[in-house]
Amino acid sequence: MHTGDIDYAAGDANLRGYLAFKDRGVKRPGVLVFHEGLGLGDFAMERARRLAERGYVAFAADMFGERRQAADLQQAMTLIGHLRTNPATLRGRARAALATLTALPEVDATRCAAIGFCFGGTVVLKLARDGADLKAVVSFHGVLSTTQPAAAGAVRASVLVLTGADDPLAPSDQVAAFENEMRAGKVADWQVISYGNTLHGFANPAADGSIMKSALYDARADRRSWAAMQGLFDEVLV
Amino acid sequence: MHTGDIDYAAGDANLRGYLAFKDRGVKRPGVLVFHEGLGLGDFAMERARRLAERGYVAFAADMFGERRQAADLQQAMTLIGHLRTNPATLRGRARAALATLTALPEVDATRCAAIGFCFGGTVVLKLARDGADLKAVVSFHGVLSTTQPAAAGAVRASVLVLTGADDPLAPSDQVAAFENEMRAGKVADWQVISYGNTLHGFANPAADGSIMKSALYDARADRRSWAAMQGLFDEVLV
Numbered sequence: 355m356h357t358g359d360i361d362y363a364a365g366d367a368n369l370r371g372y373l374a375f376k377d378r379g380v381k382r383p384g385v386l387v388f389h390e391g392l393g394l395g396d397f398a399m400e401r402a403r404r405l406a407e408r409g410y411v412a413f414a415a416d417m418f419g420e421r422r423q424a425a426d427l428q429q430a431m432t433l434i435g436h437l438r439t440n441p442a443t444l445r446g447r448a449r450a451a452l453a454t455l456t457a458l459p460e461v462d463a464t465r466c467a468a469i470g471f472c473f474g475g476t477v478v479l480k481l482a483r484d485g486a487d488l489k490a491v492v493s494f495h496g497v498l499s500t501t502q503p504a505a506a507g508a509v510r511a512s513v514l515v516l517t518g519a520d521d522p523l524a525p526s527d528q529v530a531a532f533e534n535e536m537r538a539g540k541v542a543d544w545q546v547i548s549y550g551n552t553l554h555g556f557a558n559p560a561a562d563g564s565i566m567k568s569a570l571y572d573a574r575a576d577r578r579s580w581a582a583m584q585g586l587f588d589e590v591l592v
Numbered sequence: 593m594h595t596g597d598i599d600y601a602a603g604d605a606n607l608r609g610y611l612a613f614k615d616r617g618v619k620r621p622g623v624l625v626f627h628e629g630l631g632l633g634d635f636a637m638e639r640a641r642r643l644a645e646r647g648y649v650a651f652a653a654d655m656f657g658e659r660r661q662a663a664d665l666q667q668a669m670t671l672i673g674h675l676r677t678n679p680a681t682l683r684g685r686a687r688a689a690l691a692t693l694t695a696l697p698e699v700d701a702t703r704c705a706a707i708g709f710c711f712g713g714t715v716v717l718k719l720a721r722d723g724a725d726l727k728a729v730v731s732f733h734g735v736l737s738t739t740q741p742a743a744a745g746a747v748r749a750s751v752l753v754l755t756g757a758d759d760p761l762a763p764s765d766q767v768a769a770f771e772n773e774m775r776a777g778k779v780a781d782w783q784v785i786s787y788g789n790t791l792h793g794f795a796n797p798a799a800d801g802s803i804m805k806s807a808l809y810d811a812r813a814d815r816r817s818w819a820a821m822q823g824l825f826d827e828v829l830v
Contacts, residue, residue: 537758546757547786550779550784
């Protein structure tokens with residue numbers, strides 16, 4: 355497997371992503387991986403390698419710049435807050451990651467998808483709402499609310515939302531509002547999977563409740579959500 | 593593959609189910625199939641054979657007696673209504689199907705599950721709420737509401753609900769109430785999958801809107817929901 359860093363830029367931000375792919379030769383579908391609120395670290399990189407094992411060219415984006423990582427919840431909230439209150443910056447960085455991926459000679463730019471965890475879930479939904487040319491976006495325990503809902507017909511990607519039924523960052527009424535947004539936006543393909551007894555951060559083995567009490571790894575939900583993602587990719591990235 | 597009818601009884605009702613299994617020899621996990629409101633017909637039987645192909649002993653139950661089938665919506669509503677208003681009868685017939693399945697020499701009675709479509713979804717949830725010894729129950733476009741919610745700790749089965757986001761028989765508030773029932777009932781394992789742009793009856797190729805306008809086959813939701821069921825069975829029926 356080939357792995358390595360890729361430096362790219364968006365506005366005045368220097369971003370350092372992480373690439374993983376299995377082999378050169380035929381062009382492969384590409385998958386973006388957007389990190390959680392702590393920044394691009396081991397977790398997203400491991401997921402990128404896992405995707406590479408399955409035959410995708412995986413690019414884990416850096417949304418914070420200089421590959422910054424938060425040491426605690428407060429730092430994470432500051433880094434996320436900066437992007438949340440500047441949606442154009444968030445959009446620009448997400449778009450830059452997509453452009454970086456699709457420009458790679460190993461990637462079939464017509465067959466790309468994006469997955470994101472926690473904050474990264476927000477990012478992939480932003481890309482979808484924004485009409486990015488993606489076959490699929492998958493949000494793992496992401497925040498689903500937005501101040502800029504999808505315009506009717508704008509979303510081109512198949513949308514898969516994987517959410518913990520007890521995630522305080524994505525409570526039932528937020529999920530219901532998201533479903534209504536999908537309906538109003540006439541999104542052609544969307545699904546929501548709600549996992550019972552499951553909190554925030556369920557896919558991340560490092561989520562042990564120490565940084566955020568309600569972020570807790572759940573091996574079963576992790577396994578199921580990854581399989582659901584793979585099922586969608588088997589449909590749309592072939 | 594072996595297929596054939598099995599006559600059994602519950603109270604004073606003569607029930608005629610349909611059995612399908614691949615081979616004799618080792619005991620296999622058993623799966624009950626509960627028909628939709630039109631009664632036990634081709635659709636549930638085909639699903640039973642499909643399960644048999646996957647190595648399960650499948651028993652399609654007869655909930656109406658004498659293998660009655662409804663010719664139209666009014667007949668279906670009468671047959672269903674009789675059971676809905678007599679939950680003890682419904683329970684007795686569902687339990688009789690389970691007892692018939694688990695008594696078969698081909699079945700490993702410790703590894704059984706139940707799936708149901710439309711009305712059959714209500715039946716499998718009834719079994720789950722009732723504490724039946726099932727590893728899993730799967731409801732395909734079933735009605736989720738109940739007058740007898742699960743008592744805390746009563747449900748032993750893993751519960752998987754597959755529902756159309758636009759199914760008028762399972763609207764959002766009903767799904768939300770069901771999720772609250774699962775929480776209050778301290779159900780150890782439950783999931784809800786909501787398929788966008790999907791109506792009632794999505795798994796049944798015969799659902800063409802003629803008998804019920806809002807019952808409409810959807811090949812994608814059919815495929816996805818069957819795969820979700822199989823994923824759960826791969827976890828709990830091994």
